[in-house]
Amino acid sequence: MNKKKWYDYLWIFSTLYIILGFFNILFAWLGWICFITPLVISITQGTKGYCNRYCGRGQLFSMLGGRFGLSRKKDMPRWMVSPYFRYGFLIFFFTMFFLMLWNTYLVFAGADLKQVVTLFWTFKVPWHWAYHGTLFSPGVAQFAFGFYSMMLTSTLLGIITMVLFKPRSWCVYCPMGTMTQMICKIKAHEK
Amino acid sequence: MKKAFIDQNLCVACGCCLTACKLNAVSIPKGVCAMVDYSKCVGCGMCAKKCPASLITIKEESANE
Numbered sequence: 050m051n052k053k054k055w056y057d058y059l060w061i062f063s064t065l066y067i068i069l070g071f072f073n074i075l076f077a078w079l080g081w082i083c084f085i086t087p088l089v090i091s092i093t094q095g096t097k098g099y100c101n102r103y104c105g106r107g108q109l110f111s112m113l114g115g116r117f118g119l120s121r122k123k124d125m126p127r128w129m130v131s132p133y134f135r136y137g138f139l140i141f142f143f144t145m146f147f148l149m150l151w152n153t154y155l156v157f158a159g160a161d162l163k164q165v166v167t168l169f170w171t172f173k174v175p176w177h178w179a180y181h182g183t184l185f186s187p188g189v190a191q192f193a194f195g196f197y198s199m200m201l202t203s204t205l206l207g208i209i210t211m212v213l214f215k216p217r218s219w220c221v222y223c224p225m226g227t228m229t230q231m232i233c234k235i236k237a238h239e240k
Numbered sequence: 241m242k243k244a245f246i247d248q249n250l251c252v253a254c255g256c257c258l259t260a261c262k263l264n265a266v267s268i269p270k271g272v273c274a275m276v277d278y279s280k281c282v283g284c285g286m287c288a289k290k291c292p293a294s295l296i297t298i299k300e301e302s303a304n305e
C-alpha cells in the first residue's frame with residue numbers, strides 16, 4: 050500500500066516548471082497542463098482526482114513542509130478556511146487572470162512586450178534574461194510572462210502559508226482546488 | 241472507541257486526510273467532501289494532523305450523538 054506510484058513523483062514536474070521559467074520564459078505555456086487537467090477530471094469524472102492524486106504542487110508542499118520540516122504546522126486562521134475567503138480569492142484570481150489575457154491581447158494587437166514578471170500582482174521584476182525571442186508573435190511571449198507571474202506568485206503564497214501554517218495550507222484557498230470542488234458539488238447536486 | 245470527525249461544511253476535499261490514513265478509512269465521494277468509514281477508523285489521528293484546514297477532531301464515538 051505504501052508503494053510509490055508514478056504519480057507520486059509529479060512534484061518533480063512542478064519544481065522543474067518553476068526552474069525552467071528562469072531560463073526560458075516560453076516554458077510557462079506548460080502551465081496550461083495544471084489548469085486543464087484538474088478541470089477535465091472534475092468535469093468528466095466528477096472527482097477531485099487531480100488534488101487527491103496528481104497535483105505536483107500539493108506533493109511539493111507536503112514534502113517541504115513535512116519531511117523537510119519547513120512548516121510550523123500551526124492551525125490556519127479560521128477566516129482563511131471560510132468559504133467567503135476561498136471563493137473571494139477564486140474570484141480575485143480569475144479577475145487577474147482575465148486581465149492578464151487582456152494585456153496579452155494588447156501585445157498581439159501591437160503594444161510593446163513587457164519583459165517583466167509581476168509578483169503578487171504588484172511588484173514588477175525584470176526578467177529579460179529569460180527571453181531569447183520567439184518565432185511567433187510577441188504576444189506569445191507576453192502570455193508566457195503573465196502566466197509565469199501567476200504561477201510564481203501562487204507558489205510563493207503557497208510557500209509562505211506552508212511555513213506559517215500547515216504544509217498544504219495553500220490547498221485550502223488554491224483557486225484550482227476551490228473551482229474543481231465547486232464543479233464536483235454542482236455535479237453531485239444534479240444527480 | 242475514538243474516531244475521526246470531519247467538519248464537512250468546511251472541508252475543501254484536498255485529500256490530505258485520504259493519503260494520511262493508512263487504513264483507507266477516508267474517502268471523498270464525488271469530490272465534495274471527505275467522509276470517514278467508521279467500521280475502519282481506529283482514531284489514530286494521522287488524518288487530523290495532516291488536514292491543512294484543521295477540520296478533523298478525534299473524539300469518542302458516542303460523543304457525537
Ligand code: SF4
Nearest residue numbers: 100104107220223226
Ligand atoms: S488544491 Fe491546488 S495545490 Fe492543492 S492539490 Fe489541488 S490543485 Fe494542487
Ligand code: SF4
Nearest residue numbers: 261281282284285287
Ligand atoms: S483517525 Fe486514523 S484511522 Fe481514523 S480516519 Fe483518521 S487516519 Fe484513518
Ligand code: SF4
Nearest residue numbers: 251252254255257291
Ligand atoms: S484534509 Fe481536511 S480539508 Fe482536506 S479533505 Fe480531509 S478533511 Fe477535508
